[in-house]
Amino acid sequence: MKIESNYTSPKTLLNKGTGYLSGYSHSLNPYTGCTYGCSYCYVRQMPVSLFRKEEWGTWVDVKQEAAAILQKELHKAKAKGPVSIFMSSSTDPYQPVEHKEEVTRSLLEVMVQDPPDFLFVQTRSPLVRRDIDLLLRLEDKVRVSITVETDREDIRQKFTPSAPSIAARLKTLQLLREAGIPIQATIAPVLPSSPTFPATLRALVDRVCVDDYFMGDGSGGKRTRRLGIYSLYEELQLEDWYDPAAYRLVYEGLQQVFSEEELFLSQKGFEP
Ligand code: SF4
Numbered sequence: 001m002k003i004e005s006n007y008t009s010p011k012t013l014l015n016k017g018t019g020y021l022s023g024y025s026h027s028l029n030p031y032t033g034c035t036y037g038c039s040y041c042y043v044r045q046m047p048v049s050l051f052r053k054e055e056w057g058t059w060v061d062v063k064q065e066a067a068a069i070l071q072k073e074l075h076k077a078k079a080k081g082p083v084s085i086f087m088s089s090s091t092d093p094y095q096p097v098e099h100k101e102e103v104t105r106s107l108l109e110v111m112v113q114d115p116p117d118f119l120f121v122q123t124r125s126p127l128v129r130r131d132i133d134l135l136l137r138l139e140d141k142v143r144v145s146i147t148v149e150t151d152r153e154d155i156r157q158k159f160t161p162s163a164p165s166i167a168a169r170l171k172t173l174q175l176l177r178e179a180g181i182p183i184q185a186t187i188a189p190v191l192p193s194s195p196t197f198p199a200t201l202r203a204l205v206d207r208v209c210v211d212d213y214f215m216g217d218g219s220g221g222k223r224t225r226r227l228g229i230y231s232l233y234e235e236l237q238l239e240d241w242y243d244p245a246a247y248r249l250v251y252e253g254l255q256q257v258f259s260e261e262e263l264f265l266s267q268k269g270f271e272p
Contacts (some may be wrong), residue, residue, distance in 0.1 A: 001162070003035050004059040005097055011095070013066055013107075014073045014085070020084050020218055023271040024120070026077065028087040030059040030103040035095050036124070038160040040189055040213065042223040043090045043193040057162065060097050066108035074114055084118040084272040085111075094125035108134040115141055118272040122186070123147070124163055126172045130177045144175050145184040145209070145270070151200050158182065158232060159191055173204045186269065189213050189224075190250055192241040198253040206262050209269025210251050214244040216266050 001016065017024030032048055034041070037057015043049060044056030052059065063069075073249035087093050093104040111119060112134050119138060124147040128135075135142055150156060150171050156166050172199040176183045187193075187203050188211035194263045201208055221244070240246060247265075254263055 002053060003056060003097075006059070006066050006221055008032065008061045008239060009064050010066075010069065012062065012073060013069050014077060014125070015091050017084070017086060020216070020267055020270070021089060023267075024084045024086045024087050025081070027082060027089040028107065029089065029091045030063060030066060030087070030093050030107055031091045031095065031097065033059045035060050035097065036089045036092055036160060036163045038163060040159060040224060040227060040229050042217050042227065045226060046090065050089060055088060060091075060095065060123070060170045062097060062101050063103055066103050067110050070107050070110045074110065074116065078114070078116070083116040084120075086122065086270070088122060092123050092125060093121065094123040095126040096125075096127075098125075098127055105131055108138075112137045117141065119143075120270065120272065122270075124160075124169060126164055126168045129172055129175055132160050132176065132181065135176075135181050136179060140182060140190070143182045143184055144176055145186045146176075147186050148173075149187055149189055149202070151192040151197040152192065152194055153194070153208065155191050155236075158236065170200065170204060177204065183207070183266075184209055184269065186191055187211070187222050187250060188216060190239045190241070190247045192236070195253065199256050200244060201254070202257040206258075207264070207269075208254055208258060208262065209264040209266075210254065211266045211269065212244075212247045213242075215247070 014026040049056045098104050119142045122142045153166050183206040185205045186209045190212045214221040218224045233239050
């Protein structure tokens with residue numbers, strides 16, 4: 001697939017944390033657009049994507065001079081009160097373009113020099129391993145959450161064919177943990193998985209968050225319904241997994257091997 005990448009010069013980087021992210025003072029998106037282009041990604045229905053001709057997943061805007069902008073904004077924000085940052089809400093900060101552009105890395109460098117009170121990094125990319133040196137310097141002020149919606153690679157390929165493999169994400173969790181970085185496995189959205197998924201995660205993490213289209217898309221599942229994802233479930237004859245109660249299929253298995261304190265549902269798992 002041809003990817004179009006552009007350079008933009010935004011005036012600001014930090015956005016106010018609202019709605020689902022109201023526990024945060026700010027959200028931070030190093031890029032606009034995301035070339036993982038997951039089938040269920042509802043960002044494609046947001047203004048950032050709706051006003052583009054190109055299809056979601058085929059373009060990315062690289063924010064130039066991002067570090068310098070963040071440095072100023074962070075300084076100002078910290079003068080006003082506690083700063084907690086969610087990175088990222090409408091892009092993956094470690095999508096493939098980050099290999100070359102290093103925008104996310106440059107933002108972490110700023111945050112190491114002038115740390116926010118808390119930083120939550122949300123990604124599905126093994127590239128986050130490159131920045132272990134910086135993440136370590138944020139000590140307990142950071143949590144890295146790796147999206148692992150399923151343990152089934154065939155399901156991953158159907159729903160998110162451009163995203164990293166499940167094995168690579170599990171390996172990333174293992175390496176981050178070994179490095180001593182606070183981590184979370186995030187099953188969001190819940191996709192059809194195998195009965196051994198909870199045990200696989202038990203061996204890797206002490207914190208799991210479960211979220212689905214119905215709790216987590218901000219509209220009780222309506223946004224996701226508009227994406228037409230249900231047809232994928234029909235094609236796979238896995239309709240049972242597209243249901244407001246389907247998260248229980250995995251959650252109850254997790255409850256067998258994780259304690260209540262280690263398990264989080266929906267928004268709770270993303271809070272600072
Ligand atoms: S990685 Fe996240 S932001 Fe990117 S397409 Fe997938 S769901 Fe959307």
